[in-house]
Amino acid sequence: MIRVLACTNPDGNWTAVTLELLGDAVVLAQRLATTVGAWVLTTPGRSPSLDELARHGCHAVWRLRSERIAAWSPESIAAALAMTMTTDCRILLLPGGARGEEVAALLAELVDGEWIADVLTLAATRSGAIEITAAHPGGKLARVHRPANDQPVVITIRPGVAEARRNDRPTSLEIHDIDVDLSHVPELTRVEQLLPADPRSVDIVHAQRIVAGGRGVGTFEGMRLIDRFAEALSASPAASRMAVDLGWAPSHRQVGQTGRTVRPDLYVACGISGASHHLAGMRQSKHIVAINPDRSAPVHQIAHLSLFGDLHDLIPAIESALKRRLPG
Ligand SMILES: Cc1cc2nc3c(=O)[nH]c(=O)nc-3n(C[C@H](O)[C@H](O)[C@H](O)COP(=O)(O)OP(=O)(O)OC[C@H]3O[C@@H](n4cnc5c(N)ncnc54)[C@H](O)[C@@H]3O)c2cc1C
Known part of the structure; x- marks a missing residue:
């Protein structure tokens, strides 16, 4: 069985990446002639629909309850997942990003498995071996892993690269409700408070608004105009690869095929x-x-609004219009 960690948004819905992980898991499971299950962490006040997991191809759910899971400590979650793994469970899919990766690293250690991070695609060969393509640090290369067959493999998939596949007809879902005793697990960290993210530092994959600059900004200083414009719109700054290669923006802000989706x-x-x-x-x-x-720039073909002009004129003009409409 392929096991996926299903996560919820603060609004109580499944995160987009949970449904994406299920999409990849279902395709891989069909190739390997196996099924897909999910861990669901029960937290106070949140009860997303399990039916939605079934519509995304999930066959079984392990619904875990514990005081400690409610506090969302990575050590507790990793321990709870490791304790509720079944022997047929070898491929473990978790969402990429800081939080998922923290849990993945601890989980791999607990299950004596390998952790593969920043995964872009999953495939199976004719002989039933799994091929995992992951981004190489720096983003300019990809690497292909073929993990050993007898070892659990923990995979964190980059958000936005896999495709959610929703069926109108849900699969029939087996539900296991489990109270997990984590009293023996040392709690190294405890989440005391959740604060809204600063758009300047948030991972652009999760940003609700983005202002991206390309080679047309002209210089390193020109990219600071983009940073200020992003701040004015409460947006996260991002860049094209050309701007990143020119050293005007850091690589984790690059959008595109070899950057973030x-x-x-x-x-x-x-x-x-x-x-x-x-x-x-x-x-x-x-x-x-x-x-x-x-x-004739191709970006205009997909834009909902095209502004044909020099960004050095248009951005300050938009900023002053915003200030007039939203004083202070
Ligand atoms: C394998 C591979 C992977 C790649 N991955 C990525 C990727 O992940 N992300 C990515 O972005 N690219 C990627 N690229 C590069 C991609 O092909 C383009 O080269 C790159 O996106 C171009 O960046 P750009 O639009 O900033 O620059 P350009 O293509 O040079 O465009 C600059 C634009 O700025 C406009 N401009 C000029 N002056 C102004 C002004 N004053 N005001 C307003 N507009 C102005 C111009 O009209 C022009 O359209 C990849 C390429 C390869 C081969």
Whole structure:
């Protein structure tokens, strides 16, 4: 069985990445002639629909209850997952990102398995071996892993790369309710408070608004104009690969095929031509605004609003209009 850690948003719905993990798990399970199960951490006040997991191809759910899980400590979660693994369970899929990776590292240690991070694709060969493609640190290379057959493998998948596959007809779901006793697990950290993320430091994969700059910003200083514009819109700054390669923005802010895949409500592309490699990482954004004087730039073909002009004129003009409408 392939086991997925199903996570919820603060609003009580399944996270997009949970449904994406299930999408990849179901395809892999079909190739390996096995099934997909999920761990669900029961937390106070949140009860998302298990039916939705069944509609995404899940056959069994392990619903875990514990005081400690409610506090969302990575040590407790990893211990609870390790304690409720069944012997047929070898492939463990967790969401990528800081929180999932913290749990994954601890879980791999507990189950004596291997952890593969920042995974882009999962596949199975004809002989039944699993092939896992992961991004190599730095993002310019990918590496293919073929884990040993007898060892559990913990996989954290990059959010946004897998495809959620919803069926109208849910699979029949086996539900296991388990009270997990974590009293013997040393608790190294405890989450005391959850604070809203600062858009400047949030992982752009989770950003609701993004302002991205490309080569058209002209200089390193030009990219600071993008940072200020992002701040004015309470958005996260991002960049094209060209801007990253020129040293104007850090690589973890790169959007595109070899960067991050983002789906914000608002994506403002400034001085970006819209090469297919860039569009691959942002075309699913809800509202796309392009600022680029070149009417033939491909970015305009997917933009919902195109502003044909120089970003050095348009951005300050938009900022002053915002200040007039939203004083203070
Ligand atoms: C294997 C591979 C993977 C890749 N992965 C990625 C990836 O993950 N992400 C990515 O972004 N790219 C990626 N690329 C590179 C991609 O193909 C493009 O080269 C890159 O996206 C171009 O970046 P850009 O749009 O910033 O620059 P350009 O293509 O040079 O476009 C700059 C744009 O700025 C406009 N402009 C100029 N002056 C102004 C101004 N004053 N105001 C407003 N607009 C202005 C121009 O009209 C132009 O359209 C990859 C390439 C390869 C081969």
